[in-house]
Amino acid sequence: MIELERVTKxxxxxxxxxxxxxxxxxxxxxxxxxxxxxxxGKTTLMRMMNRLEPITSGTIxxxxxxILQKDVIDLRRHVGYAIQQIGLFPHMTVYENxxxxxKLLGWDKKRIDERVDELLExxxxxxxxxxxxxxxxxxxxxxxxxxVLRSMATDPxxxxxxxxxxxxxPINRETLQDEFLKIQAKLKKTIVFVTHDIxxxxxxxxxxxxxxxxxxxxxxxxxxxxxxxKNQFVKDFVGADRSLKRLDLLKVKDAxxxxxxxxxxxxxxxxVLEQMLSDGLNYLLVLDEEDRIKGxxxxxxxxxxxxxxxxxxxxxxxTVGPDQNLKDALSKMLSFDLGIVVAVxxxxxxxxxxxxxTMVSVVGExxxxxxxxxxxxxxxxxxx
Amino acid sequence: xxxxxxxxxxxxVWLSLGFLAAFAAGAYAESLGFxxxxxxxxxDIWYLFKEHCYLVGVSSGIAICIGVPTGIxxxxxxxxxxxxxxxxxxxxxxxxxxxxxxxxxMTYVGIGKTPAIVALVVYGLLPIIRNSVxxxxxxxxxxxxxxxxxxxxxAQLLFRIxxxxxxxxxxxxxxxSTVINVGTAALSFLVGGGGLGDLIFTGIALVDPAYMLAGxxxxxxxxxxxxxxxxxxxxxxxxxxxxYD
Ligand SMILES: Nc1ncnc2c1ncn2[C@@H]1O[C@H](COP(=O)(O)OP(=O)(O)O)[C@@H](O)[C@H]1O
Ligand SMILES: [Mg+2]
Numbered sequence: 103m104i105e106l107e108r109v110t111k112x113x114x115x116x117x118x119x120x121x122x123x124x125x126x127x128x129x130x131x132x133x134x135x136x137x138x139x140x141x142x143g144k145t146t147l148m149r150m151m152n153r154l155e156p157i158t159s160g161t162i163x164x165x166x167x168x169i170l171q172k173d174v175i176d177l178r179r180h181v182g183y184a185i186q187q188i189g190l191f192p193h194m195t196v197y198e199n200x201x202x203x204x205k206l207l208g209w210d211k212k213r214i215d216e217r218v219d220e221l222l223e224x225x226x227x228x229x230x231x232x233x234x235x236x237x238x239x240x241x242x243x244x245x246x247x248x249x250v251l252r253s254m255a256t257d258p259x260x261x262x263x264x265x266x267x268x269x270x271x272p273i274n275r276e277t278l279q280d281e282f283l284k285i286q287a288k289l290k291k292t293i294v295f296v297t298h299d300i301x302x303x304x305x306x307x308x309x310x311x312x313x314x315x316x317x318x319x320x321x322x323x324x325x326x327x328x329x330x331x332k333n334q335f336v337k338d339f340v341g342a343d344r345s346l347k348r349l350d351l352l353k354v355k356d357a358x359x360x361x362x363x364x365x366x367x368x369x370x371x372x373x374v375l376e377q378m379l380s381d382g383l384n385y386l387l388v389l390d391e392e393d394r395i396k397g398x399x400x401x402x403x404x405x406x407x408x409x410x411x412x413x414x415x416x417x418x419x420x421t422v423g424p425d426q427n428l429k430d431a432l433s434k435m436l437s438f439d440l441g442i443v444v445a446v447x448x449x450x451x452x453x454x455x456x457x458x459x460t461m462v463s464v465v466g467e468x469x470x471x472x473x474x475x476x477x478x479x480x481x482x483x484x485x486x
Numbered sequence: 487x488x489x490x491x492x493x494x495x496x497x498x499v500w501l502s503l504g505f506l507a508a509f510a511a512g513a514y515a516e517s518l519g520f521x522x523x524x525x526x527x528x529x530d531i532w533y534l535f536k537e538h539c540y541l542v543g544v545s546s547g548i549a550i551c552i553g554v555p556t557g558i559x560x561x562x563x564x565x566x567x568x569x570x571x572x573x574x575x576x577x578x579x580x581x582x583x584x585x586x587x588x589x590x591x592m593t594y595v596g597i598g599k600t601p602a603i604v605a606l607v608v609y610g611l612l613p614i615i616r617n618s619v620x621x622x623x624x625x626x627x628x629x630x631x632x633x634x635x636x637x638x639x640x641a642q643l644l645f646r647i648x649x650x651x652x653x654x655x656x657x658x659x660x661x662x663s664t665v666i667n668v669g670t671a672a673l674s675f676l677v678g679g680g681g682l683g684d685l686i687f688t689g690i691a692l693v694d695p696a697y698m699l700a701g702x703x704x705x706x707x708x709x710x711x712x713x714x715x716x717x718x719x720x721x722x723x724x725x726x727x728x729x730y731d
Contacts, residue, residue: 152635154631175639177637178634178635178637179636179637183636185628185631187631187632189629189631189632190632191629191633191647191651192727193650193725194725194727202633206637206638236726236727237727238729
């Protein structure tokens with residue numbers, strides 16, 4: 103746990119504080135996002151937590167102990183820190199960079215070797231390829247990943263990360279964020295994370311601290327910031343598309359319609375068609391006997407067909423997982439011209455279905471009753 | 487591919503030109519009786535050559551031992567204010583001709599090898615100090631910040647981050663200083679310090695080119711060899727992660 107009490111920083115020669123009386127508590131195992139526009143004091147606030155900047159006034163406690171009471175070298179070795187500028191050592195290989203803190207703590211070579219390989223594995227950078235590379239032989243994104251790995255090499259319980267994904271392109275950033283959250287779900291570290299990207303803040307943060315000109319404006323869960331912005335500044339910062347941003351927060355499983363109407367691949371096309379027409383369904387999901395997704399059919403595909411549905415089924419290539427967020431689901435839905443997306447678990451078993459209507463109701467906007475190819479979607483399980 | 491081929495063509499041209507020049511110089515030296523002299527006095531030349539190496543080795547060794555730590559000292563935070571003043575002062579001292587430095591050294595420590603070495607150390611210090619300061623001050627502060635943030639002590643920062651990153655520039659200073667020293671060491675003869683200057687100055691006095699060349703050629707050879715050797719050392723100890731164009 104990290105507790106800040108009226109922490110203030112005034113740089114020598116400056117009149118106005120860079121950080122102005124900030125008080126906040128980050129509980130153990132949570133990610134606290136520091137967000138705000140450039141120059142609002144995020145980096146300065148973070149750097150006081152490992153005493154890279156002297157604190158002008160106020161106190162910072164880690165697990166109840168004032169950090170000024172701790173040995174400064176020891177404190178820094180046990181708090182992971184990924185600096186904003188990445189700062190990989192150019193004269194060292196990727197291996198040596200990651201091994202920096204383990205070496206300072208006197209780990210033996212075998213343990214370091216294993217750890218480095220394990221970490222590279224974690225970010226999908228094959229150890230054989232990258233271990234011996236120098237920073238100048240890495241892309242910006244790769245370098246930033248190594249910077250993050252270097253800060254977590256000794257598995258410190260508290261990590262300070264200053265815009266750790268800033269240099270990574272949007273697509274890879276999403277992947278890394280997801281990966282990061284997966285790892286965090288297992289490791290439960292206490293993380294202070296700086297970003298200026300509101301989407302990243304909403305996605306990654308258990309708590310978000312919004313700063314402006316060194317002052318803490320609002321501190322709360324992402325949902326609180328989106329739903330109850332404290333003042334106009336917060337409203338402006340989180341953006342007019344506040345409701346859309348809720349898509350980042352909600353998971354597919356929170357919004358999907360479970361037990362969607364469907365048929366099985368081994369059923370007779372004629373009978374299924376008859377039922378669809380009488381129920382007014384244009385499209386229908388097709389599952390196999392294990393309830394795994396096979397695809398879909400529409401009335402035109404079945405019309406005049408003698409045989410089983412499995413012969414004419416159209417495969418469903420794009421699906422989402424129940425733990426993905428609604429924003430991912432929406433982008434998949436939009437790339438799939440049916441206006442729906444099916445949620446399946448790791449075994450391809452169908453968990454539920456999302457359509458534009460569910461999406462729209464989630465973001466709290468009105469929707470067009472007639473919209474979408476699928477027309478009406480009903481629940482209630484197998485069609486006949 | 488084609489760039490590489492061009493480069494190697496250029497190399498070949500230079501190499502052939504070099505051989506030609508060496509051949510011409512050899513022919514000219516022969517005409518001056520240099521080879522005959524060298525053949526008749528191998529012992530003397532060898533003795534003076536060793537003495538020359540000794541003067542250069544000891545003086546450059548001392549200059550490195552003083553110059554590099556001075557450079558480190560001048561780049562510590564608390565010295566920042568005095569750094570430029572000290573460097574400028576040293577720069578002014580460097581403008582004193584080497585011959586005058588040798589003469590001044592003699593007035594203080596008499597004649598023999600000692601004044602020669604003192605003069606060579608003094609004269610060789612500036613390039614080492616200046617490059618050490620430039621190299622260390624030029625290390626990206628972000629790297630120091632990263633190191634400090636990971637819990638490195640000031641000594642660990644110096645040896646693990648600062649020196650490895652500044653090494654190339656420091657070595658260049660040492661190389662320059664040592665190569666200059668090889669030439670300056672010829673002046674040692676004037677204060678009784680020995681070395682190949684013995685042959686050079688006697689040759690000049692006697693207007694005997696063979697005599698003079700017997701001193702000058704090994705001196706030049708030594709300078710070229712040292713320059714080459716430092717290049718090899720550089721390749722060996724400067725991290726391949728660092729590039730200099
Ligand atoms: N070392 C420093 N000396 C003086 N002022 C500084 C220093 N570092 C940062 N500042 C100032 O403090 C303020 C906050 O900077 P910073 O914490 O880096 O902002 P952010 O990380 O939010 O972009 C800025 O106005 C910046 O100019
Ligand atoms: Mg910053």
